[in-house]
Amino acid sequence: MNKHIPKLLAYMVVIGFLSSIIFWPPVIKWLPERISQEGKDIDVIMWAMVILSIVILAIVMALVMYSIRHFKAVPGEDIDGPPNHGHMPTEIVWIVIPTIIVVVISIWSGVILANAEETPPAGSSIDIGVDAYQFGWNFDYPKYSIKGAANLVMPIGKTAMFKIKARGGDLEAIESGKPKPDEESDVIHSFWVPEARLKEDAVPGYTTDTQWTPNKITLGVNSDGKKFWHKIDVVCAELCGSGHNAMRTHVCIVSEKAFTAWTKEPTKTCDDLYKELNA
Amino acid sequence: MTGAVATHDSGTSFHGKRAIAWAILGYMLASIVLYGFRSWAGKEWGDVSTWESIRQLLGFWEYDKMTLVGAVGGFLGFFNGLIGSHIYKQAGAWRSLFGATIGYAVGAAGTMIVRELFNKSAYSDRPIIVFASVACMLGYLWGVGAFTYWWDYIAGKATPEHEDHSGHGAKSWKSYFTFNTDHKVIGIQYIVTTFAFMIIGGLLAEYMRAELANPGLQYVKDGQAFNALFSVHAIIMIFLFIIPVFAGIANYVVPIMLGAPDMAFPRLNALSFWLLPFGGFLFLASFLIGPFAAGWTNYAPLSSTGGQGVVPLGATLFAVGVQIVGASSILTAINFIVTIIAMRAPGLTMWRMPLLVWANFTTSLLVVFGTPFIAGSQFMVMFDQVMGTKFFTTVAGGDPIMYQHVFWFYSHPAVYIMMLPGFGIISEIISTHARKPIFGYRAIAGSTLAIGLLGFSVWAHHMFTSGMGAGLRVPMMITTMLIAVPTGIKVLGWAATLWNGRIHMTTAMMFALGFMFTFTVGGLTGIMLASIPFDISVSDSYFVVAHIHYVLFGGSVMTILAGIYHWFPKMTGKMYNETLGKWHFWLTFIGLNVTFFPMHWIGTLGMPRRVADYSALVEIHPQVHMWNFIVTLGALMQAVGFAIFFYNMVNSWARGPKAVGNPWRSRTLEWLVSSPPPLFNFYDTPKVVGGPYGFGTDSVHAIVADKPPAHHDHSEGGHA
Numbered sequence: 001m002n003k004h005i006p007k008l009l010a011y012m013v014v015i016g017f018l019s020s021i022i023f024w025p026p027v028i029k030w031l032p033e034r035i036s037q038e039g040k041d042i043d044v045i046m047w048a049m050v051i052l053s054i055v056i057l058a059i060v061m062a063l064v065m066y067s068i069r070h071f072k073a074v075p076g077e078d079i080d081g082p083p084n085h086g087h088m089p090t091e092i093v094w095i096v097i098p099t100i101i102v103v104v105i106s107i108w109s110g111v112i113l114a115n116a117e118e119t120p121p122a123g124s125s126i127d128i129g130v131d132a133y134q135f136g137w138n139f140d141y142p143k144y145s146i147k148g149a150a151n152l153v154m155p156i157g158k159t160a161m162f163k164i165k166a167r168g169g170d171l172e173a174i175e176s177g178k179p180k181p182d183e184e185s186d187v188i189h190s191f192w193v194p195e196a197r198l199k200e201d202a203v204p205g206y207t208t209d210t211q212w213t214p215n216k217i218t219l220g221v222n223s224d225g226k227k228f229w230h231k232i233d234v235v236c237a238e239l240c241g242s243g244h245n246a247m248r249t250h251v252c253i254v255s256e257k258a259f260t261a262w263t264k265e266p267t268k269t270c271d272d273l274y275k276e277l278n279a
Numbered sequence: 280m281t282g283a284v285a286t287h288d289s290g291t292s293f294h295g296k297r298a299i300a301w302a303i304l305g306y307m308l309a310s311i312v313l314y315g316f317r318s319w320a321g322k323e324w325g326d327v328s329t330w331e332s333i334r335q336l337l338g339f340w341e342y343d344k345m346t347l348v349g350a351v352g353g354f355l356g357f358f359n360g361l362i363g364s365h366i367y368k369q370a371g372a373w374r375s376l377f378g379a380t381i382g383y384a385v386g387a388a389g390t391m392i393v394r395e396l397f398n399k400s401a402y403s404d405r406p407i408i409v410f411a412s413v414a415c416m417l418g419y420l421w422g423v424g425a426f427t428y429w430w431d432y433i434a435g436k437a438t439p440e441h442e443d444h445s446g447h448g449a450k451s452w453k454s455y456f457t458f459n460t461d462h463k464v465i466g467i468q469y470i471v472t473t474f475a476f477m478i479i480g481g482l483l484a485e486y487m488r489a490e491l492a493n494p495g496l497q498y499v500k501d502g503q504a505f506n507a508l509f510s511v512h513a514i515i516m517i518f519l520f521i522i523p524v525f526a527g528i529a530n531y532v533v534p535i536m537l538g539a540p541d542m543a544f545p546r547l548n549a550l551s552f553w554l555l556p557f558g559g560f561l562f563l564a565s566f567l568i569g570p571f572a573a574g575w576t577n578y579a580p581l582s583s584t585g586g587q588g589v590v591p592l593g594a595t596l597f598a599v600g601v602q603i604v605g606a607s608s609i610l611t612a613i614n615f616i617v618t619i620i621a622m623r624a625p626g627l628t629m630w631r632m633p634l635l636v637w638a639n640f641t642t643s644l645l646v647v648f649g650t651p652f653i654a655g656s657q658f659m660v661m662f663d664q665v666m667g668t669k670f671f672t673t674v675a676g677g678d679p680i681m682y683q684h685v686f687w688f689y690s691h692p693a694v695y696i697m698m699l700p701g702f703g704i705i706s707e708i709i710s711t712h713a714r715k716p717i718f719g720y721r722a723i724a725g726s727t728l729a730i731g732l733l734g735f736s737v738w739a740h741h742m743f744t745s746g747m748g749a750g751l752r753v754p755m756m757i758t759t760m761l762i763a764v765p766t767g768i769k770v771l772g773w774a775a776t777l778w779n780g781r782i783h784m785t786t787a788m789m790f791a792l793g794f795m796f797t798f799t800v801g802g803l804t805g806i807m808l809a810s811i812p813f814d815i816s817v818s819d820s821y822f823v824v825a826h827i828h829y830v831l832f833g834g835s836v837m838t839i840l841a842g843i844y845h846w847f848p849k850m851t852g853k854m855y856n857e858t859l860g861k862w863h864f865w866l867t868f869i870g871l872n873v874t875f876f877p878m879h880w881i882g883t884l885g886m887p888r889r890v891a892d893y894s895a896l897v898e899i900h901p902q903v904h905m906w907n908f909i910v911t912l913g914a915l916m917q918a919v920g921f922a923i924f925f926y927n928m929v930n931s932w933a934r935g936p937k938a939v940g941n942p943w944r945s946r947t948l949e950w951l952v953s954s955p956p957p958l959f960n961f962y963d964t965p966k967v968v969g970g971p972y973g974f975g976t977d978s979v980h981a982i983v984a985d986k987p988p989a990h991h992d993h994s995e996g997g998h999a
Contacts, residue, residue, distance in 0.1 A: 022876075028880055029880070029884065029900070029902065030879075030880045030883050030884070031883055031884070032883075032884050032885055032899070032900065039816075041812065042812045042813060042815075042816055045810060045812060045813060046807070046813050046816075049806065049807045049810065049813065050807075053803035053804075053806070053807070056799070056803060057796075057799055057800065057803060060770055060771070060774055060795060060796075060799050061795070061796060061799070063774040063775070063777070063778060064774055064777060064792060064795050064796070066778075067713075067774070067777040067778050067779075067780065067782060068777075068782060068784075068792065071713070071777065071778065071779055071780050071781065071782050072781075072782050072784065073714070073781040073782055073783045074781075078944065079714070079781060080714040080715070080781060080974040080975040080976075081713060081714050081715035081779055081780035081781045081974060081975055082715070082779060082975050083715075083716055083973070083974060083975030083976045084715065084716065084718065084779065084975075085716045085717075085718070085719075085720060085972075086718050086719040086720065086721075086722070086772075087718075087775075090775070091719050091722050091768070091772075094767060094768060094771045095764060095768060098763060098764050098767045099761070099764050102760035102761060102763050102764065102806065102809075103757075103760070105760060105806070105809075105810055106753075106756055106757050106760050106809075106810075109756060109810040109811055109812055109813070110753050110756070110811075112812045113752070113753070113811050113812050116812060133587075134586050134587045134588065186580070186586045186587065187578075187580050187581040187584075187585070187586035188578055188580070188581065188679055190744060190818075190819055192819070192820075192887070194816075194820075194883075194884070194885030195885075197812075197815070197816040198815055198816065199744050199815055199816070199818060199819075200744050200746065200815075201744050201745050201746050203679050203680060203745070203746045204580060204672075204673060204679060205672070205673025205674070205677075205678070205679065206673070206679075206680070206746050208746035231898065231899050232899070233885075233895060233899070235885060235887050236887065237744075237818065237819035237820065237887045237888075238578070238819055239506065239573065239574050239578070239581065239888070239889045240581060240586070241502075241503070241506075241581060241585065241586060241587075241588050242501055242502040242503035242506065242572075242588065243502060244502060244506070244887075244889060244890060245502050245505075245887075245889075245890035245891050245892045245893070246502070246892070246895075248895050
């Protein structure tokens with residue numbers, strides 16, 4: 001085994017290097033622009049797991065490729081390999097080390113999850129109701145008594161506490177304990193903004209929740225005075241019928257000032273807001 | 280109408296003109312009977328008035344109830360004319376079609392009569408679909424001969440003291456179309472049938488990729504049509520290809536590996552097989568009446584009430600079909616469990632069993648414990664569709680998330696059902712073609728059981744974003760992550776088996792080596808998906824599509840193909856063409872990576888699953904168009920590879936060079952008999968004296984007689 005190790009390491013390095021190429025940003029873009037605070041830790045653990053995966057793949061494939069190269073049967077000669085049935089110490093190593101690795105990833109994941117779901121300090125959040133239906137999205141802002149906004153307009157820096165509902169399943173009826181006669185139910189949808197890195201299903205009869213804090217303005221005027229709009233959509237991520245692929249609507253993250261102005265005219269869409277910018 | 284006196288003897292004869300005449304007569308008779316019944320019932324059928332129904336009677340090409348029933352009558356007449364009365368006596372494929380038709384007619388008519396008696400409208404599509412399809416299945420099974428022996432026994436007829444084995448073993452290609460009790464025949468029936476369904480599932484995939492090559496809708500009418508494509512694609516691939524093809528390979532190989540003459544329950548074995556094409560037929564028939572389109576996962580309420588839309592009629596066929604393919608799977612699993620426990624040859628202790636047997640044993644336990652749950656979930660959906668129950672309507676006390684728990688409680692173990700036999704195959708192939716004992720036999724056997732057991736504790740990792748109780752998430756993350764450990768034991772064990780071996784680069788070995796790469800990639804993305812925060816970001820996106828296809832195609836299918844090449848000489852007695860095999864390998868391996876690797880970043884960029892059109896995403900990330908196009912090219916490459924595979928298989932089976940008993944110089948029992956094996960596998964019960972992977976020494980696994988003993992005693996050997 002000892003004489004093989006340097007060459008084996010060389011195989012690992014080469015395979016690891018080649019595998020990593022597809023992750024270099026100029027080669028392939030993997031992630032859309034991140035616009036939420038909570039997304040940072042999620043991206044970090046993703047890349048950590050990618051690196052770990054490259055290492056593991058390199059180990060496995062180095063062993064395989066090396067074996068193919070150096071342990072091929074000689075043509076014409078049909079002998080067996082050595083009768084090696086196993087080696088307990090090796091097997092223990094490759095039980096213990098992966099267990100440690102997955103426990104570490106689990107703990108780290110659990111911490112990220114807890115942080116992402118921590119209740120924000122008072123005053124730093126905004127409640128947004130998400131109304132999912134076949135096949136569109138409406139948003140409510142209870143604090144401003146806004147109902148049925150067509151686009152998701154968000155103020156930067158305020159943690160959005162989303163309360164997500166699919167239509168159907170009358171909550172008042174459930175809470176009052178008196179079921180109403182059968183009403184047409186909607187179906188399960190899923191509230192996903194890829195740039196925010198978080199999603200949660202909308203389930204008829206439930207109010208589910210998720211939260212994230214936008215930390216990047218996507219619609220505004222930049223320092224050169226030019227207006228910009230980085231288009232970001234809410235995507236439905238649960239098959240909901242014939243209109244599933246079209247069930248999208250725009251998200252725009254604006255400055256606090258612009259948001260306050262919008263709350264006074266909530267029928268404006270992101271499109272309208274962009275057109276109105278003087279730049 | 281001629282042909283009143285026909286001079287047939289035993290066997291079938293064909294009379295074309297008489298068949299056509301009978302078809303027309305049957306059609307008219309059936310339509311008149313139905314019209315008469317309708318008039319007597321005095322009720323309208325849907326919105327069709329009496330005059331309209333007479334008009335439709337004559338409109339042959341209109342797909343409506345009157346014409347359908349008339350066509351049923353015509354079909355029966357056609358058979359009657361074509362084959363004569365012998366169809367009723369000779370069990371087989373023809374009679375199964377006849378039985379299916381009669382069954383359907385009786386089921387439909389029976390449903391309508393009972394409804395009529397209970398003062399409901401006679402015709403209601405969903406109840407008829409349920410009862411008629413079940414009756415159709417019973418008629419079909421009767422026709423194929425599944426019940427003959429059991430019925431004779433129940434009816435008290437004299438049954439032979441010793442089986443005459445007339446329904447056992449393949450005498451010609453025709454035997455493969457009969458209810459045959461020989462596990463080797465059944466194994467081949469399974470393999471051929473499942474690959475036929477794989478072609479259908481694959482064509483559906485190619486259709487989807489053609490649509491997704493460019494943004495916008497080009498080849499499907501609307502989103503709903505596309506939804507049907509992936510729904511049927513997945514259910515066919517899962518229940519009519521991967522799960523049963525492993526059952527077929529195991530059916531052929533495992534009894535011989537155990538030193539047994541057949542499975543414990545040969546008739547049950549045949550029944551398991553014959554259930555399968557019927558279930559597949561139901562899924563495909565849904566295209567005729569409105570295909571199911573809620574994904575193979577069939578989430579309620581989309582599948583049960585459809586929300587604001589209408590649940591397609593085919594969704595009820597889906598619910599019935601799942602029961603049938605599930606039953607097939609369960610019956611086979613029972614057979615394997617009993618066979619493996621009770622029919623091992625003397626000396627074959629559990630720790631001397633080949634790893635394929637361990638794998639199929641564990642898989643069968645998963646099937647038996649898990650499959651009833653998917654059956655239950657589909658029953659609830661079906662009752663909601665057909666009877667208006669409210670299992671998933673919260674106003675009435677139901678719960679949509681409950682569906683997901685019940686469904687995934689099976690469907691997660693299902694992925695191990697789809698992988699563990701493949702792991703067993705890889706163990707056999709790597710040790711044989713690298714001519715080395717498996718590294719860590721007990722660890723691999725133990726890890727198989729561990730994966731099986733742990734596999735029941737992870738289902739909610741499919742539900743991290745579902746809104747289920749938050750406290751379930753972290754425990755399920757931990758159990759999911761832990762499954763990586765026994766899986767890693769296997770992958771590293773196989774790598775260590777290759778190390779220092781004498782590797783023969785046969786096609787089977789190449790598929791096994793390719794599997795090492797693609798399965799590792801799939802397993803690693805699985806670990807990534809186990810992490811809840813990352814999963815939340817990519818759940819229901821193309822990242823998951825990439826993961827599932829890396830483990831199902833890069834995992835299961837690679838092992839299936841490896842197994843086919845490995846056991847092809849044993850099953851057919853012929854050798855396949857190695858050059859074509861290698862072409863198949865490279866086209867498949869490169870094709871599958873080109874198809875599924877880009878899906879990872881297409882998903883992280885924001886493309887959700889199950890969408891027919893991604894034009895909105897292209898506005899934000901234009902490169903998604905290019906990558907989808909490349910993915911489609913990869914799919915085409917795979918199709919070419921499979922075309923070469925099918926040509927190689929058929930051509931080699933028909934005309935290939937004869938294969939010897941042990942072309943790979945392997946050690947397990949199936950290689951110690953001829954290719955193909957004798958009728959009951961062994962001339963005398965073998966005696967196992969050592970482990971199955973004794974490479975590198977002179978150790979012997981088993982002693983096998985090379986000719987029958989002097990006095991062959993019929994009371995030995997399994998006669999079930």
